[in-house]
Amino acid sequence: MIKLIASDMDGTLVSSNHKISEADARAVKKAQEKGIEFIITTGRSYEDAVPQVHQAGIECNYLVMNGSELRNENGKIIQSLYLSEMLVRDIVAELENANLCVELYTTGGTFTPSDAERRKWAVAAKINQFHPKISVEEAYKSAGEHFLYREVTPIASLDEIFENDYFVGKIISFSHDTEKIAALRRTLPAIYPVNVTGSFAINLEITNPLADKGQAIKTYAEKKGIHLKEIMTIGDSYNDLGMLDERFGYTVAMGNAIEEVKEAAKYQTDTNDENGVGKAIERFVQID
Incomplete structure (x- = not known):
């Protein structure tokens, strides 16, 4: 059973028109309604990430700057890993x-x-x-x-x-x-x-050497009492490779992902222009 979904933004949740599709947003919100937590994992800063997520009507926590900061849905910094x-x-x-x-x-x-x-x-x-x-x-x-x-x-x-x-x-x-x-x-x-x-x-x-998307998700899940097998991760590029650790239960590559990501992931979905995130959620989460 999936308890946590972690999704990248650019090339993943965000389409080439720089928006989060209604279909993807709807799938995310339906998963949340079932008690599944959704978290953004992005290389962007919080200030750069939040406008598109809010525009799509999604409320969630954020792992930004590849895990350098964990922010709650209101933007408060929960934990940080900065460079000296x-x-x-x-x-x-x-x-x-x-x-x-x-x-x-x-x-x-x-x-x-x-x-x-x-x-x-x-x-x-x-x-x-x-x-x-x-x-x-x-x-x-x-x-x-x-x-x-x-x-x-x-x-x-x-x-x-x-x-x-x-x-x-x-x-x-x-x-x-x-x-x-x-x-x-x-x-x-x-x-x-x-x-x-x-x-x-x-x-x-x-x-920071400890600021890696995969490690950030593991730390976050551990504090929440979520087992790695109960986590679904979705990404497309180099900075998403840490999210595709085989210990995670469901690792998904976008259809537009680089080959290294496709090879590392257990599953593949459609592209970011074909509502790939939403389709992956529908595939592995029983939503209406």
Whole structure:
């Protein structure tokens, strides 16, 4: 019997039109009505995750920044795993030396110490990721006007974060140079005590070594008295691999998932544009 459903957002619960479908939301709410807990597990910050979830009418807890924070349905921080100031400074310096744009998810918002040029190329890589028909070069031309560019606060120095007593939950970096990103995923954990993963081939997500989606779910379930066999997890990308531990009872890959996720999961559902989350819930949970 399933007692907990943990779902990723981007590429999973959120469709390519950046919304949670009515069918997926309906299945989630019906499962909740049966007493099954639903929790969001995402690489996003809480502030970035909550609008789409609320718009779909879903009330739930959140494991955000790949498990760096656990928030309740009202946004209160229940537990946290942040990065130390020294580690943040060292890693940001390394990423900037690699000519990458850097963003920091903090308790005070999302900031970037990178210059405008790097930020525009990073936004162009994001646009191309979501809209492959638009080339990176074409996306760059309007990147400075895009909401993805404007929603991150530029800072002159990391001092602006630490002097305000903000804590860093995740360091993220984007580049259309996927080979460079893949290499850093391998090398950074060998140098620093961090967990390094990503939502897409174009990005790095760097967190506390204990901030892993799978481990966060296990810790959460243990405190709730939920056995691992009573947990269903759903994901699509690199940062979801920890959620696909075979000890979980039901691990589900989206139809649009990367091959590594499909190989690791016990089951597969339809894509995020075909209500894959809702169909997985209907398959394994007896809902009307």
